Amino acid sequence: MNKEMYLNPKELKSFRIKQIIGRTFLYLFLTIMALYIFIPFYWMIISSLKESWEITSPELTLLPVNRAGRVLWPWDWQWSNYKNLIYGIKKVEGSIGTEWQFRPMHFHLMFRNTVFVGLLTTSGTIILTILAAFAFSRLNFKGKDVIFSIFLMTMMIPGEIYVVGNYYTFSLLGWVRSANIWKIFGTLTLPFVGSVFYTFFLRQTFRQIPNELYLAAKVDGTSDFKYLWKIMIPIASATITTIIILSMIGVWNAFVWPSLVTNANFCEPGNYHLLVSNGLLEGLKTAMGSTEENSILNLQMAGSAMVTVPLLIVFFLCKKYIMRGVSRSGIKG
Amino acid sequence: MIEYKKDGWRAAIALAPMVFFMLVFTFWPIINAFIWAFLEDFSYGGKGISHGELDGYRWITGGTFIKVGIDNFKTVLTDGLFWDALKNTAIIVIVSVPLTVILGLAIAVGLNSIKRFQGLYQTIFFLPYVTNTIALGMVFATLFHQNYGLVNKVFKNIGFAWINGTTFTGTSEVTFWTALVVLTAYTVWNGLAFKIIVFLSGLQSIDKQYYQAAQIDAAPRWRVFTKITVPLLSPMILYITITSFIGAFKAYSSVIAVFGTGKYGPDGEPNMMITVVGYIYDKMAIGGTPYGVASAASLILFFIILIITMLQLQVSKKRVHY
Amino acid sequence: MMKEASKDIPKRGIFHDRVEVKLQNLTKEFVDKKGKVTVAVNDFSVTIPAGKLIGLLGPSGCGKSTTLYLISGLHKPNSGTIFFGDDDVTNTPPEKRGIGLVFQNYALYPHMTVKQNILFPLENMRVPKAEAQVRAKKMAELVHIGDLMDRKPNQLSGGQQQRVAIARALVKEPRVLLLDEPLSNLDARLRLQTREEIRRIQKETGVTTIFVTHDQEEAMSISDEIIVMNDGLKQQIGHPQDVYEEPINQFVAKFLGNPPINIVPGKLKGEKVVLENGVVIDSGVKQPNQDINIGLRPEYLKLSDKGKIEATVDLVEHIGRDTMLICYINEIGLKIRAIISSERRLTPGEQVKFECSKLFVFNKTTGERYK
Numbered sequence A: 001m002n003k004e005m006y007l008n009p010k011e012l013k014s015f016r017i018k019q020i021i022g023r024t025f026l027y028l029f030l031t032i033m034a035l036y037i038f039i040p041f042y043w044m045i046i047s048s049l050k051e052s053w054e055i056t057s058p059e060l061t062l063l064p065v066n067r068a069g070r071v072l073w074p075w076d077w078q079w080s081n082y083k084n085l086i087y088g089i090k091k092v093e094g095s096i097g098t099e100w101q102f103r104p105m106h107f108h109l110m111f112r113n114t115v116f117v118g119l120l121t122t123s124g125t126i127i128l129t130i131l132a133a134f135a136f137s138r139l140n141f142k143g144k145d146v147i148f149s150i151f152l153m154t155m156m157i158p159g160e161i162y163v164v165g166n167y168y169t170f171s172l173l174g175w176v177r178s179a180n181i182w183k184i185f186g187t188l189t190l191p192f193v194g195s196v197f198y199t200f201f202l203r204q205t206f207r208q209i210p211n212e213l214y215l216a217a218k219v220d221g222t223s224d225f226k227y228l229w230k231i232m233i234p235i236a237s238a239t240i241t242t243i244i245i246l247s248m249i250g251v252w253n254a255f256v257w258p259s260l261v262t263n264a265n266f267c268e269p270g271n272y273h274l275l276v277s278n279g280l281l282e283g284l285k286t287a288m289g290s291t292e293e294n295s296i297l298n299l300q301m302a303g304s305a306m307v308t309v310p311l312l313i314v315f316f317l318c319k320k321y322i323m324r325g326v327s328r329s330g331i332k333g
Numbered sequence B: 001m002i003e004y005k006k007d008g009w010r011a012a013i014a015l016a017p018m019v020f021f022m023l024v025f026t027f028w029p030i031i032n033a034f035i036w037a038f039l040e041d042f043s044y045g046g047k048g049i050s051h052g053e054l055d056g057y058r059w060i061t062g063g064t065f066i067k068v069g070i071d072n073f074k075t076v077l078t079d080g081l082f083w084d085a086l087k088n089t090a091i092i093v094i095v096s097v098p099l100t101v102i103l104g105l106a107i108a109v110g111l112n113s114i115k116r117f118q119g120l121y122q123t124i125f126f127l128p129y130v131t132n133t134i135a136l137g138m139v140f141a142t143l144f145h146q147n148y149g150l151v152n153k154v155f156k157n158i159g160f161a162w163i164n165g166t167t168f169t170g171t172s173e174v175t176f177w178t179a180l181v182v183l184t185a186y187t188v189w190n191g192l193a194f195k196i197i198v199f200l201s202g203l204q205s206i207d208k209q210y211y212q213a214a215q216i217d218a219a220p221r222w223r224v225f226t227k228i229t230v231p232l233l234s235p236m237i238l239y240i241t242i243t244s245f246i247g248a249f250k251a252y253s254s255v256i257a258v259f260g261t262g263k264y265g266p267d268g269e270p271n272m273m274i275t276v277v278g279y280i281y282d283k284m285a286i287g288g289t290p291y292g293v294a295s296a297a298s299l300i301l302f303f304i305i306l307i308i309t310m311l312q313l314q315v316s317k318k319r320v321h322y
Numbered sequence C: 001m002m003k004e005a006s007k008d009i010p011k012r013g014i015f016h017d018r019v020e021v022k023l024q025n026l027t028k029e030f031v032d033k034k035g036k037v038t039v040a041v042n043d044f045s046v047t048i049p050a051g052k053l054i055g056l057l058g059p060s061g062c063g064k065s066t067t068l069y070l071i072s073g074l075h076k077p078n079s080g081t082i083f084f085g086d087d088d089v090t091n092t093p094p095e096k097r098g099i100g101l102v103f104q105n106y107a108l109y110p111h112m113t114v115k116q117n118i119l120f121p122l123e124n125m126r127v128p129k130a131e132a133q134v135r136a137k138k139m140a141e142l143v144h145i146g147d148l149m150d151r152k153p154n155q156l157s158g159g160q161q162q163r164v165a166i167a168r169a170l171v172k173e174p175r176v177l178l179l180d181e182p183l184s185n186l187d188a189r190l191r192l193q194t195r196e197e198i199r200r201i202q203k204e205t206g207v208t209t210i211f212v213t214h215d216q217e218e219a220m221s222i223s224d225e226i227i228v229m230n231d232g233l234k235q236q237i238g239h240p241q242d243v244y245e246e247p248i249n250q251f252v253a254k255f256l257g258n259p260p261i262n263i264v265p266g267k268l269k270g271e272k273v274v275l276e277n278g279v280v281i282d283s284g285v286k287q288p289n290q291d292i293n294i295g296l297r298p299e300y301l302k303l304s305d306k307g308k309i310e311a312t313v314d315l316v317e318h319i320g321r322d323t324m325l326i327c328y329i330n331e332i333g334l335k336i337r338a339i340i341s342s343e344r345r346l347t348p349g350e351q352v353k354f355e356c357s358k359l360f361v362f363n364k365t366t367g368e369r370y371k
Helices: A009-047 A052-056 A080-087 A107-138 A144-155 A159-173 A181-192 A196-207 A211-219 A224-235 A237-253 A256-261 A276-289 A297-317 A319-332 B005-036 B071-078 B080-113 B118-130 B133-143 B150-154 B165-169 B176-204 B208-216 B221-249 B253-259 B276-285 B291-316 C064-072 C114-124 C129-142 C158-170 C188-205 C216-222 C240-245 C250-255
Strands: A100-102 C021-031 C037-048 C053-057 C079-084 C099-102 C176-180 C208-213 C225-230 C233-238 C262-269 C272-275 C280-282 C290-296 C301-303 C309-319 C322-329 C335-341 C351-356 C360-363
Touching: A009 A297, A009 B080, A009 B118, A009 B133, A009 B176, A080 A107, A080 A297, A107 A144, A107 A181, A107 A196, A107 A224, A107 A237, A107 A276, A107 A297, A107 B005, A144 A196, A144 B005, A159 A181, A159 A256, A159 B005, A159 B276, A159 B291, A181 A256, A181 B005, A196 A237, A196 A319, A211 A224, A224 A237, A237 A276, A237 A297, A237 A319, A256 A276, A256 B276, A276 A297, A276 B133, A276 B253, A297 A319, A297 B118, A297 B133, A319 B118, A319 B176, B005 B291, B071 B080, B071 B291, B080 B118, B080 B176, B080 B221, B080 B276, B118 B176, B133 B176, B133 B253, B176 B221, B176 B253, B208 B221, B208 C099, B221 B291, B276 B291, C021 C064, C037 C064, C037 C079, C037 C225, C037 C233, C053 C064, C053 C188, C053 C216, C064 C099, C064 C176, C064 C208, C099 C158, C114 C129, C114 C158, C129 C158, C129 C188, C158 C176, C158 C188, C176 C188, C188 C208, C188 C216, C216 C240, C225 C240, C225 C250, C233 C240, C233 C250, C250 C290, C250 C360, C262 C335, C272 C290, C301 C335
Parallel strands: C053 C208, C053 C225, C099 C176, C176 C208
Antiparallel strands: C021 C037, C021 C079, C225 C233, C262 C272, C262 C290, C272 C280, C290 C360, C301 C351, C309 C322, C309 C351, C322 C335
């Protein structure tokens, strides 16, 4: 329904001009904001492909250049930064100090750990969430509403309170900062397997499946759990996929709990415990500590990129699921 | 209707795993947190800490304490570091939340009015949501690097040591306020994604008929926005504001990420921007410090957040329409 | 009452300023994403008399709602003109036409009270506060919701919400009041009540009112005139009873009337119609011999021993006041319905004879009725 339907030619012209000006400002605003969002990513990737001298030069270069100032082709960019990041830079013969100029960062181990913990956590979460959401949405039992309300209330309590308690629990077991990687994995996984948020979300979806389907299946003699398995889960598969993706992303980006319970001393290839976030932090800390150059920003950015890019790839593949899931959960708030 | 109690057993089976995990990892810790805050000098052995000659009581599951009392709270509330943390956190909240919410709303409204490229913009604005806090925090630190950062290269004459002059050059011009700028830039950057998406879906869910009716009622554009769009959006605005406040109060990882030293400030001042949550974790993770203090501090945090949330709900009663 | 609300809306006299609405050659086309063109309203011309309650009637998709929206200004016609009285409003935006529109779902602002909803248009017209309050109150009392002013829409029943929507539309003293399917969302009992309410309100205010419906009984019961539409084309306009008794074509004849009219194929020979089983009836129609359709309303079929139409009773439905017979014409096997008085009790299988007091003759291809 456009106002412009009704304007005569003279009015129309001034209207159009105003409209164009308005639109221009709007797009300008949105573009500036989009740049604000986008520039850090761009900077991260571009910097990771520059040479050290370029980083430290006072010139601002938007694309990697050679010493003469000419822009370089992509294949001339410093892909070796990534190699150095992963394998480290050994010190030149004869110089003082430790063996490494830049200690290698074991991204493959970080990834391995994180993916593994992610899979563990997510599988557990999915099983628990599906069962619980099913119970709350389809089954009738005494105290259903009461229990659900209690669950909801826990969502409002800040996570910091659980952290202290869970830290204590795992200390009791002796798992905190343990040398045994399986105990560490357990510590990292178990507290997050029971998630009220995902249960709530899935329950929403289950509830939208008409009750008639359930009754019809019952009349056909289907048991409850078979109904769950064969009908509800397939229908709700989009939501379940979203939960899986969000859960994996959550593990990838986790920082607080892993940094509390993993022991940073275990960062040698033989026994590597860290996840992505603290691996990055610790790795860079030790790496930078042992270098005298202050120009390893490019390596630092490469580290960030190593951690971010896989996630971005996942995002672009699953964009629909992620964005829809987040907006749905927001509306219900 | 299915008979009431018939599903009792099935429900029990289905819920058992979830309930078990919730009990162990959620309810138990919450209860403990409340209790430990009142147990003085509560410590548990763990690795490398000796029980010492503490002559006191044993807690059921392990750990000893001296007596029940509010000593922990006293410790926290008289600790200058705590008040620093509180001050820092408050400033972070006051500066970043209104900025993010208003900006988020403006962007959402803008996005809602364009057709072309709406999808592209939406995707870009959402990117920060799926990124790793630590990784991008470091990128922000780099952007604001005194010598090599994009910001200083663009604004050549400003030359602030925003956040990391110290780490690299050894001179310390990093002040709380310059660091705050960087942290705010990062917090806002991070927070926009979620808000935009919620506001946008809220805007899109407003029935077009209201706008048609308003058109027939000869409502001018600004009036349509203030009298129809905003009130119909008010539940979302409230939700976003409350969650933003809560989230900002829990600021922790972003501070760590931006300084990159594992602490809340440059090497010379590790506690420059310590936050309340940081305070809690420090009290807990550093071996030997009583759990009691950490619990007390976290309860205080919870309490503060609760008060603020209730205040917001109270204020909103008149203005939010469902 | 002589308040100049804004210089855009023409100065009007009293509320009962009755304008006639004239639509001339209105055409509205919609183009969907694939480029397919749908003609929703096709060269539609009609003059709606001032101060009357007019029902715009037709099946789903016939273009009646589109026509209503064209009159309101929310849609712009591809060609044609619209006049409110002497004003050509074809190029006037909706807010300046002086119309009130009641949406099918009422579109009441959910966050405002009833009072605020009604005041909203007046505020936009910059009516002074005191006067606005008075007008709002008067309007609320007119539609009988005076005591609900402080409630929110979700605290009202469907019927009450609708009355608020009507009050909101009328409070700006429009020249034309438009209602989009006002009774569809109400349950059966409420419909009866509400349609009488609409009639009453229209009479008291005198405003030219056009409402859209697909329910022929509704339209017939309260309209001063009805306009029947199909496929974007005007079929017939007139007093409901006239349209009922003298339909212009087969479509109109079938659309009006419950139970629906019986259509029996036959031949026209001279001035008589011949059914397939050979039965001959006078028709009073002078047209060349051809195949035609005969329209027999159920109430025109009367039981008579001299009746020429012989049929076998299949089902008997007693509807209290009347009895409906569902019969099959002998030798043809065509199903027909007849309404007879309940005095005679018949049983399935019985043979009956009908004579018809009136019949319609329709051209088999165009549906046009021959007189």
